[in-house]
Amino acid sequence: MVLPGIFKSKKSSEANLRKNNKGRETSSPSPSRRSVSKSPTKSAKESDPRFQPRKSASRSNSKAIFSADTHPLNLPPDEREKRRSAMSAQSDPPTPMEVDQNGDASSAASTPPPAAPITYPDTDDAADDGDFERTTSPIPPPHRFIPPTPPPPPAPPKPSVDAEACKALGNKYFKNKDYVKAIAEYTKEPQSVTYLSNRAAAFMSANRFEEALADSKLAQELDPQNAKVLQRLSRIYVSLGQPSEAVDVLNQIARFQPVTHSERAAAESMQKHIKQAEDGLQGAATGSMIIHALDQAERSLGVGVEKPRKWQLMRGEAYLRTGNVNSLGDAQGVAMSLLRRNSKDPEALVLRGRALYAQGENDKALQHFRQALNCDPDFKDAVKYLRMVQKLERMKEEGNVAFKTGKYKQAVEVYGQALEVDPTNKGINSKLYQNRAMASIKLKDYKSAISDCDRALSLDSSYTKARKTRARALGESGSWDEAVREFKAIYESNPNEPGIEKDIHNAELELKKSKRKDYYKLLGVEKDAGENEIKKAYRKLAIVHHPDKNPGDEAAAEKFKEIGEAYECLSDPDKRARYDSGEDLIDPSEMFARGGASAGGFPGGMGISPEMLFNMMGQGGMGGGGGGFTFSTAGGSPFGGGVPGGGGGSRGGRSRGGAGGFPGGFSFG
Numbered sequence: 001m002v003l004p005g006i007f008k009s010k011k012s013s014e015a016n017l018r019k020n021n022k023g024r025e026t027s028s029p030s031p032s033r034r035s036v037s038k039s040p041t042k043s044a045k046e047s048d049p050r051f052q053p054r055k056s057a058s059r060s061n062s063k064a065i066f067s068a069d070t071h072p073l074n075l076p077p078d079e080r081e082k083r084r085s086a087m088s089a090q091s092d093p094p095t096p097m098e099v100d101q102n103g104d105a106s107s108a109a110s111t112p113p114p115a116a117p118i119t120y121p122d123t124d125d126a127a128d129d130g131d132f133e134r135t136t137s138p139i140p141p142p143h144r145f146i147p148p149t150p151p152p153p154p155a156p157p158k159p160s161v162d163a164e165a166c167k168a169l170g171n172k173y174f175k176n177k178d179y180v181k182a183i184a185e186y187t188k189e190p191q192s193v194t195y196l197s198n199r200a201a202a203f204m205s206a207n208r209f210e211e212a213l214a215d216s217k218l219a220q221e222l223d224p225q226n227a228k229v230l231q232r233l234s235r236i237y238v239s240l241g242q243p244s245e246a247v248d249v250l251n252q253i254a255r256f257q258p259v260t261h262s263e264r265a266a267a268e269s270m271q272k273h274i275k276q277a278e279d280g281l282q283g284a285a286t287g288s289m290i291i292h293a294l295d296q297a298e299r300s301l302g303v304g305v306e307k308p309r310k311w312q313l314m315r316g317e318a319y320l321r322t323g324n325v326n327s328l329g330d331a332q333g334v335a336m337s338l339l340r341r342n343s344k345d346p347e348a349l350v351l352r353g354r355a356l357y358a359q360g361e362n363d364k365a366l367q368h369f370r371q372a373l374n375c376d377p378d379f380k381d382a383v384k385y386l387r388m389v390q391k392l393e394r395m396k397e398e399g400n401v402a403f404k405t406g407k408y409k410q411a412v413e414v415y416g417q418a419l420e421v422d423p424t425n426k427g428i429n430s431k432l433y434q435n436r437a438m439a440s441i442k443l444k445d446y447k448s449a450i451s452d453c454d455r456a457l458s459l460d461s462s463y464t465k466a467r468k469t470r471a472r473a474l475g476e477s478g479s480w481d482e483a484v485r486e487f488k489a490i491y492e493s494n495p496n497e498p499g500i501e502k503d504i505h506n507a508e509l510e511l512k513k514s515k516r517k518d519y520y521k522l523l524g525v526e527k528d529a530g531e532n533e534i535k536k537a538y539r540k541l542a543i544v545h546h547p548d549k550n551p552g553d554e555a556a557a558e559k560f561k562e563i564g565e566a567y568e569c570l571s572d573p574d575k576r577a578r579y580d581s582g583e584d585l586i587d588p589s590e591m592f593a594r595g596g597a598s599a600g601g602f603p604g605g606m607g608i609s610p611e612m613l614f615n616m617m618g619q620g621g622m623g624g625g626g627g628g629f630t631f632s633t634a635g636g637s638p639f640g641g642g643v644p645g646g647g648g649g650s651r652g653g654r655s656r657g658g659a660g661g662f663p664g665g666f667s668f669g
Contacts, residue, residue, distance in 0.1 A: 066079055072084075163188075163189045163190055163195075166185045166186070166188040166189045167185075167186070167189060167194070167195070167198065169185045170182045170183075170185030170186045170189075170198060170202070171198070173185060174198075174201070174202055174205070177205070179202045179203075179205050179206040180206065182198075182202045183199055183202045183203065183206070186198050186199035186202060187199065191218075192222070193219050193222045193223045193226060193229065196215045196216070196218050196219035196222070196229075197215070197216070197219050197226075197228065197229050197232065199215050200212045200213075200215035200216045200219065200232055200236070201232065203215065204232070204235070204236060204239070204302075207302060207303045207304045207305075209236055209239050209240050209302050209305060210240075212232075212236050213233075213236050213237075213240065216229060216232055216233040216236055217233070220233060225256055227253055227256075227257055230249050230250075230252060230253045231253065231263065233249050234246045234249040234250050234253075234263075234267060235266070237249065237267070238266045238267050238270060238300055239300075239301060239302030239305060240301075240302065240305060240308075241270070241297075241298075241301055241305065241307065241308040241311065242308075243267050243268075243270040243271035243274060243297075244271060246266075246267035246270075246271075247264075247267050247268060247271055250263065250264055250267060266300050269296075269297075269300065270297045270300045273293045273294070273296040273297035274293070274294075274297050274311070276290075276293040277290050277293040277294050277297070277311075277314050277318075278314070280293065280318075281314060281317055281318070281321075286321065286322070287318040287319060287320070287321035287322030287323070287327065288318075288322060290314065290315075290317075290318035290321070291315060291318045291319070291322075294311060294314060294315050294318070297311070298311070309338065312334050312337065312338060313334075313338075313347055313348075313351065315334055316330075316331045316334035316335055316351045316355075317331075317351070319331035319334065319355075320351075320354055320355060320358060321424075323358065323426040323427070323459075325462075328355050328358050328359050328427075329355075331351065331352075331354075331355040331358075332352055332355045332356070334351065335348050335349075335351040335352035335355065336352065338351075339352070344375045345375075346372040346373075346375045346376040346379045346382060347372075347379075347381075349368045349369075349371050349372035349375065349382075350368065350369065350372050350379070350381050350382050350385060352368050353365040353366075353367075353368030353369045353372070353385060354385060356368065357385070357389055357425065357428075358425055358426070358427050358428075359427060360427055360428065360431070362389055362392075362393050365385075365389055366386065366389055366390065369382050369385050369386035369389070370386065373386065388421060388422055391421055392418060392421045392422060392428065395414055395417055395418040395421065396415075396418055396428075396432065398414050399411050399414035399415045399418060399432075399435060399436075399439075400435070402414060403435070403438070403439055403442075408439045408440075408442040408443050409439075409443060411435075411436070411439040412436055412439045412440060412443070415432050415433075415435050415436035415439065416436065418432050419432050419433070419436075426459040426460060427459075427460065429456075429459055430455075430456040430457075430459040430460040430463050430466065431456075433452040433453070433455045433456035433459070433466070434452070434453065434456045434463065434465055434466045434469055436448075436452050437449040437450075437452035437453045437456070437466070437469050437470070437473065438469060440452065440473075441469070441472065441473055441476060444476075446473045446474075446476050446477035447477070449469070449470075449473040450470055450473045450474060450477070453466050453467070453469050453470035453473065454470070457470070464490060464494060464497055467486065467489075467490050468487070468490060468500075468503065470486065471483045471486035471487050471490070471503070471507070474486060475507055475510055478514065480507060480510045480511040480514050481511055483507045483510070483511075484504065484507045484508055484511055487500065487503045487504045487507050488504060490503075491504060509582045510582075512582065513582050517562065517565070517566070519565075519566035519569050519570050519579065520566075520570070522541075522562055522563055522566040523537040523538055523541065523563060523566050523567065523570070524537055524541070525537050527580070531571065534567065534570050534571060535567075535571070538563060538564075538566075538567040538571075541559075541563045542560065542563060542564070545557075545559040545560040545563065546560060547560060
């Protein structure tokens with residue numbers, strides 16, 4: 001490629017500059033024009049003949065014009081700087097320099113076209129006079145051409161359908177109970193009331209009630225007073241568990257034609273039973289009555305139709321109201337069924353939380369209530385039960401701490417306040433009644449304890465712990481015969497109840513003790529009275545009943561003798577221990593009189609524990625005088641040897657046990 005002006009000789013350029021400068025010095029500029037050069041020193045631009053203004057008749061314009069295709073090396077410095085500034089101001093990158101249009105064809109053909117047009121600014125303020133030639137760069141090539149996407153071919157015209165033939169064929173399939181093919185034929189027909197009604201009937205027979213509902217609604221819009229369409233729509237509403245909507249449709253039919261009782265029966269029956277269930281939940285109806293009403297309403301649902309969500313929540317509420325173990329499990333089942341469809345259902349979360357709360361799992365219940373609030377912060381039921389369970393847990397723990405620290409009166413008060421938090425929770429309240437009964441026994445308020453146990457059992461008849469507490473309260477109140485019967489009834493209903501055999505043994509022993517002289521009662525002291533208290537009580541009574549103060553009074557003399565006997569027993573620690581444990585009531589000969597065992601596992605119906613037997617035969621007789629037993633039955637001792645502490649027994653030491661492994665003193669010959 002050959003660039004113009006680049007290969008001119010330096011000598012020729014200098015000669016031209018001198019010639020031009022000389023010519024300019026002799027010419028004078030026009031007074032009406034501004035001078036092209038603003039400085040006394042002439043630039044290379046003025047010296048280059050190519051940039052001299054074209055000659056005109058008046059020669060009034062002396063400014064030079066530089067062609068846009070002039071090579072930058074042939075420009076004067078100031079013009080070259082102007083063009084460089086103009087090029088840098090462009091947003092697009094500079095384009096390749098354009099070749100001379102008057103060059104040879106081969107050079108022009110080998111030069112690529114410029115990327116973008118560039119218009120250079122005027123060289124000075126005189127550019128607006130119109131005496132200078134303006135040039136622009138060549139037009140850039142267009143952007144890459146992307147051919148437009150051809151439009152899709154038009155859909156082939158639908159073949160004409162014989163509506164009557166499709167209808168007849170659909171009816172044939174419908175009568176043969178081939179509902180899928182019937183639906184396909186009805187779908188081919190043009191949209192009309194008949195087509196929609198027939199297809200809705202096929203959908204109903206195929207147990208596709210939602211699709212049947214959609215077709216029936218469209219048919220109703222096309223013909224609002226078509227009785228056949230409206231009656232089918234009413235039946236669909238009943239099948240979907242929407243009795244109110246079904247009754248509204250029947251009322252709409254009644255405006256232009258009568259509706260028979262049989263046509264209303266299903267919708268009105270379902271509506272009545274749902275209303276009964278709702279009223280029962282608002283009132284005091286039992287859970288079983290509410291469940292029965294829901295069962296009756298569900299009988300009219302279509303085959304395969306899922307129970308409405310509202311009905312399921314009502315059923316779960318009824319199960320909670322029933323309150324037994326099985327119903328609480330059923331309530332959890334309802335909640336889980338709803339949560340499988342929507343894990344963020346706040347009502348289902350609260351339902352499951354309440355079931356857990358009724359089962360005593362308060363920590364899990366609190367988690368469900370908090371999760372429900374995360375799903376719906378404004379859900380009032382979640383806030384209500386969350387606060388209630390938190391308060392109940394706090395009060396229950398406060399009562400337990402008071403009981404453990406021996407503050408029984410405070411425990412009774414706190415348990416009573418906790419019972420007022422949620423009177424409907426049978427599981428929690430039965431435990432609170434039992435806890436308060438335990439505290440009342442410690443306060444020796446046996447009547448209140450028995451009453452609380454009865455309330456606990458009325459809430460939960462299978463609460464074994466409350467039954468045992470009641471039996472204990474009966475015994476402590478003096479009715480040990482009733483206590484024995486209660487313990488034995490518990491054993492018969494639940495033989496594997498831990499500790500029940502020991503409870504029966506203790507109750508039987510206390511029953512025997514209750515039939516002997518009550519030394520504590522004779523002295524007027526409690527069973528936990530100290531030595532000094534017993535001594536003071538004896539002295540006081542001895543003065544009152546002394547024979548010297550009551551001469552000739554046999555009753556006073558007998559009373560004086562009894563209190564003396566009581567003091568003698570209770571003032572001696574060993575005798576008092578044996579009296580309290582009931583060891584003095586046991587005749588050892590009865591232990592082996594029969595081979596049968598009692599409920600306690602020992603012969604003779606005594607139910608003696610191994611610990612007591614060891615104390616009687618080993619420990620009790622080794623303690624010195626008064627310990628041990630003497631056999632007064634005919635034939636003497638059945639063991640052939642002495643019993644420790646008894647007649648003929650060795651006082652010191654202990655012999656090895658016999659064949660039965662009993663403590664020392666027993667030997668079998």
